[in-house]
Amino acid sequence: MSSSANDSHASSKQLRNIPLSVLDLSPIVEGSNATESYKKSLDLAQHVEKWGYHRFWLAEHHSMPSVASSATSVLIGHIAGGTTTLRVGSGGIMLPNHAPLAIVEQFGTLESLYPGRIDLGLGRAPGADQRTARALRRDLRNGEDFPELLQELRAYFNPSLGHTPAGVRAVPGEGLSIPIWLLGSSDFSARLAGLLGLPFAFAGHFSPNYTLPALQTYRHSFRPSEVLQEPYAMVGVNVMAADTDETAERLATTHFQAFLNIIRGDLKPIQPPVDSMDDLWTEFEKLSVQSQLRSSIIGSPDKVKEELQSLLNATQADELMITTSMFDHADRLRSHEIVADVWKS
Structure with a gap:
């Protein structure tokens, strides 16, 4: 994302002065399984904790052979149990898939086990296709009841x-102070988060065209609350970092393939990188993937540092959440290590 239009007034925030966090989908790579994915997610969390990252969030997706984080609350407990200082949470729980009481009990349990370390990020999308959403929800309302579900929760x-329903109490849950975030890829949750005075996390990693409008909506509609006196916005961004630009660009073809397969409806585990995407996609598919991933940061340490700072200049985010899709676990660790290094430099 270019910052040329914003540099004149957006130089106050420096990358080293804001928190960096991680979004993980516990990816399942070709030839592996969920058991291995969970081991790697915990290993990643332990590494980024050591490198100084602030949060580690897991996202709810369903019926996807490449994603093992469908039972998000369970996996949060696994990650929190294997770390000590990292905040662990959901990025997010798709609230219309669940009874609010059940989510409060689950996160009340997590907060009771790991006090002061749990975040509850909530979204209104199904995190799945329509058939899977129907299997989860039974009664599809396309998220229009999200404000009511949020109020109940x-x-x-x-x-x-x-x-709340007469005589119904969340035990554990009632009385606990768990940060609630609203997640969004458009302006609906941005406006709602602002009106309620809640922190907002925008999915810039797959909805780059709406990043700046959504942040503007959030800040414009913000009303101080008992939770926040001022807006607090976090922006998600894809980062594929390596020691050279060429290596990073090759490793990023794994991510391109994943989005290409989503466009085609050909869901499969995470694929290994290739030397060139030209034999895999049509010109139209190439344009579609590149449009959706145009804010991705791919390159060597110097390029990553420059582009992360440009993103910060453009968005004035209070926090950045890094998500990295790579086939090899060692490459993914290295990418997050590079981000940590340039963040501190």
Whole structure:
């Protein structure tokens, strides 16, 4: 994302002065399985904790052979149990898939086990195709009841915020102070987060065209609350870093293939990198993938540092959340290590 239009007024924030966090989908690579994915996710979390990252979030997706984080709350417990200081949470729980009471009980349990380290990020998308969404929800409402579900969920944590079914209490959950974030890839949740005075996380890693409008909507609609006195926005970004630009570009073909397969409806585990994408996609598919991933940062340490700072200049984000899709676990670790190094430099 270019910062040319924003540099004149956006130089106050420096990369080294804001928190960096990680979004993980516990990817399943070709030839592997969920067991190995969970081991690698925990190893990644332990490494990024050591490197100074602030949060480690896991995302709810369903019916995808490349993603092992469908039972998100369970996996959060696994990661939190293997780390000590890292905040661990959901990026996010797709609330319309669940009864609010069940989510409050799950996260109340997590917060009771790992006090002060749990985040609850909530989205309104299904995290799946329509058939899978129907299997999860039974009654599809396309997320229009999200504000009501959110109100019910928040009231289970804090009954003073609203009404819950008579005699129903969330145990554990009630009275616990767990940060609730709204997640979005458009302006719906941005506006709602602003009106409620909640922190907002934008999915810039797959919805780059809406990043700046959504952040503007969030900040414009923000009302101070008991949670926040000022807006707090986090932006997600794909980063594929390596020791050279050429290596990074080759490793990034794994990510391009993943989005190409989504476009085609040909879901499969994470594929190994290739020397060139030219034999794999049509010109139209290439344009589609590149448009959706145009904010991705791919390159050597110097390039990554420059482009992360440009993203920060453009968005004035309070925090950046890094997501990295690579086939080899060692390459993914190295990418996050490079980001940590340039962040601190």
